[in-house]
Amino acid sequence: MNATPRWLTSEQKAAWDSFIRMQEKLIGKLTRRLQDDSGMSASEYIVLAKLTETEDGRMRFMDLAKLVEWEKSRMSHQVRRMAKRGLVAKEECPDDGRGAFIVATPAGHRAIEDAAPMHVEHVRRLFTDALTPEELAVLARISDRVLAHMERQPD
């Protein structure tokens, strides 16, 4: 212990800084846009998106949480807030006394249908339009490599 730390090379640091800066600005702009255009947070958007992609706009609480890779407590808080806003509703589950279904309400369906086209347009405008198809493919490959690499690491 107490070995002199191995810092990043200047190329590595530059790459890291660019990546972090880009990602922060991009996500920031998108969430602000979503909020301004549709009065919806990114979390609300993704919950509604996943729910309404199903057959009947309904999903078991834990299935939903696993699908978006959230902790159950995060999902619980989120669902409570969205239920208060009338975007989703909780229904009890006949098969499992503990369980709950989360359902997108009509207002929820309307909200995501209104929001989605604009959101996609912003993703296009800010992100995909910046890159050639080849660059986009390279970025996808790199992202998958990092993801795969992380899977192999502890934690």
Place this chain on the structure above:
Amino acid sequence: MNATPRWLTSEQKAAWDSFIRMQEKLIGKLTRRLQDDSGMSASEYIVLAKLTETEDGRMRFMDLAKLVEWEKSRMSHQVRRMAKRGLVAKEECPDDGRGAFIVATPAGHRAIEDAAPMHVEHVRRLFTDALTPEELAVLARISDRVLAHMERQPD
């Protein structure tokens, strides 16, 4: 208005999904690690990092906010919390009656010096080690392109 929305192609959507997933997982792991290893949030880390990179560990409030591209209210809240924890202190500015200097305390210096080597190690372990130097360079170039593209867009 009401034109049928132009969705992303499946390649674009796949690239977007991979990027988002990677970035969320990576940032998530790093912040959790930082918290566990050093009891510090990412925000605290960056504030201390920028502060201690200066000559005297001191910076004008607004200069600091601009440097890390935060809103002043965000910085104000952050500094208040960090002052409460004893990581920084506020000093008044002789030249400008409104102004404030933010100073890293000895505890602040110690905290970042302890945290930095481990943090860098995790960045290396989770990110730079996943990629070849060429891939890293490509990612940097792509990030810079997206950044530059965003600068040219409204908002």
Place this chain on the structure above:
DNA sequence: GGCCGCTAGTTGACGCGTCAACCAGTGCGC
């Protein structure tokens, strides 16, 4: 020197995310 618009910084309310503690129902072993 008095007004006015600007910049510096704070505050409060509210949504978000994490952690840890908790309750309740399930299902399995005996």
Place this chain on the structure above:
DNA sequence: GCGCACTGGTTGACGCGTCAACTAGCGGCC
């Protein structure tokens, strides 16, 4: 059928981030 570990889900406290409203000092124009 009883006990017990596990899963499903909630809750409360707290740090974080945004927005909007606010205070206060500065600087320029008349």
